[in-house]
Amino acid sequence: MNHRVLIVIPAADRAAANTAAATHFDPAGGAATFSVGLSSDGSEPATHYWASAQFTDATYARLQQVKLAFPAAELMDYDLALEPSWPEEVLSVLGLKRIAPNTPPPKEEPPGAPPPFGVPASAGRAFETPGVLDNLVSREVPAPDRLKAELLTSASDTGH
Numbered sequence: 001m002n003h004r005v006l007i008v009i010p011a012a013d014r015a016a017a018n019t020a021a022a023t024h025f026d027p028a029g030g031a032a033t034f035s036v037g038l039s040s041d042g043s044e045p046a047t048h049y050w051a052s053a054q055f056t057d058a059t060y061a062r063l064q065q066v067k068l069a070f071p072a073a074e075l076m077d078y079d080l081a082l083e084p085s086w087p088e089e090v091l092s093v094l095g096l097k098r099i100a101p102n103t104p105p106p107k108e109e110p111p112g113a114p115p116p117f118g119v120p121a122s123a124g125r126a127f128e129t130p131g132v133l134d135n136l137v138s139r140e141v142p143a144p145d146r147l148k149a150e151l152l153t154s155a156s157d158t159g160h
Helices: 011-024 057-067 086-094 144-157
Strands: 002-010 036-039 048-056 074-078 126-128 138-140
Touching: 002 011, 002 057, 002 086, 011 048, 011 057, 048 057, 048 086, 074 086
Parallel strands: none
Antiparallel strands: 002 048, 002 074, 036 048, 126 138
């Protein structure tokens, strides 16, 4: 049987809880288990961290043992399929909100600047690869109708 568990820990336990997660459950990624910060108003600094994970019967029993080292931790079982909003409800009851990731505002491009790499350019407008390849890759992106016509012409020229 599998167990889905929501875990909320005080910020003071974060480093030790991440070490325990890496040691007992996930050597590859456990050190980043508690990476979502929580606070009463959703802003820094985090007063708590949370994680949700699925455990087998064996790892669930181990989790109960590891929990003894973290008396202030809250461990709550739930069924994600039946209770998809339950984690948010728990946060509300605990008086906590997620802290939004600190992402920089989008960079404003000067008028007429080419779009970033990977963004289709409008008909006939050039774009360039940013970074190291700035001077190596530059091409025109034809409008979809023009591209379709070029592909059809090319196919008929080769007899396909």
